[in-house]
Amino acid sequence: EEVIAGSGGDEIIELLTKLFVAPGDSMIDCPPTFGMYEFCARISEAQLIPVERHDDWEIDIDATTAEIERTGAKILFIASPNNPTGNLLPDEDARAILDTGIVLVVDETYYEFCGETSAGLLDEYENLVVLRSFSKWAGIAGLRVGYAIGSELIVDHLMTIKQPYNLNIAAESAALAALQHQEKLLARIDTLTAERRRVEAVIDELDGITYSPSTANFLLMRFDRFTGDEAYELFARRGIFARKFSGRRLENSIRVSVGTPPQNDLVIDGLHDLN
Ligand SMILES: Cc1ncc(COP(=O)(O)O)c(C=O)c1O
CATH class of the missing domain: 3.90.1150.10 (Aspartate Aminotransferase, domain 1)
Structure with missing residues (x-):
């Protein structure tokens, strides 16, 4: 009930944006970061609000939380490790963002390379989603398998808007084989x-x-x-x-x-x- 699989992490990013962003809503982005968040904001006709990272690529927490409060943005994607800068989102920063009430998606596509995760906060925060992928560690990017872990409430809603057969059999077999040879x-x-x-x-x-x-x-x-x-x-x-x-x-x-x-x-x- 708390996990959903998708055709790559990208599909889940798109589903989450669809679920939480209506045309004209504000969506905050913390560049430099993965381009798919901005892409999905654009196709959802959101108003994109960039909050630049500090020079060491850490999130500018004060500016980000201030923009969340000011705009009423409903969802924020932060990659950890971040693509392309490679740095992590510390738990303390994740908490500061989660405490505003926004849905925070910690995109852990590169998790297996660092072993650091925000998943420990899932029990505490219903507004946290952790995103993972089989593309990098398992090397099956072309087969498109990703998944998200989150509260039953959010996962339930995602299930209602995703296509029923989003994961094809080849992708599913490859993911199962990767797990077998983990x-x-x-x-x-x-x-x-x-x-x-x-x-x-x-x-x-x-x-x-x-x-x-x-x-x-x-x-x-x-x-x-x-x-x-x-x-x-x-x-x-x-x-x-x-x-x-x-x-x-x-x-x-x-x-x-x-x-x-x-x-x-x-x-x-x-x-x-x-x-
Ligand atoms: C930060 C980040 N998130 C998500 C993705 C998408 O991964 P997937 O292949 O699972 O769609 C990538 C791919 O490069 C990425 O760098």
Whole structure:
């Protein structure tokens, strides 16, 4: 009664927005963050209110709670770890937001890489939803399986508006197989974390490149002497597809996923070229 599965976490983000946002309602977003929240706000014809994160990418709690009170916004999505900055939402910040009464969706798509969760607050707060995905840890993004954990009240309402056959049989089989082989799949995360640390150690030695401390399977890199576009092009020529961004705060940054050791070697070569 307290869990709902969806065709990827994305479907659940869309369902939650549909459930809580009517045209003209305010929806707060805390950029830089995952673009789907803004996308869903737009298709629900919400009025989007950006509350920028601090320079260390933490949520500006005072400004966020003030905007919640001012606008009467009904739902807020916060990714933890955040995409693309990699930082977590501390429980203390989650509580401050939940105490306003808004529905807080903590998007834990990258949970398995960090082991930190807001799920411990579920018993205390009926307005908390925790979102998870099989896309990253189980590596089945193309099969589209995600799920949310929340109060029976919210899950009940989501069940009434979701399509009855939203999860196809192939996706369901893959998710069940992933659960059956959970231990083996999760063991790969240790390798990935060690590889992230290896890339970080290289950047630590380079001039003009920094990264945001990350708890996820990617690194947000920032260049003093290059734009994100230039770094993107250089990596692309080496067959590495990074994520670049528009907007003032990330125009000198790219996000790079941590791959296999040979793939990370290519990234490291590219970083030396950029130095
Ligand atoms: C923060 C965040 N939430 C949700 C998703 C969507 O995941 P899914 O593949 O389960 O739809 C992503 C995908 O990259 C993401 O980064």
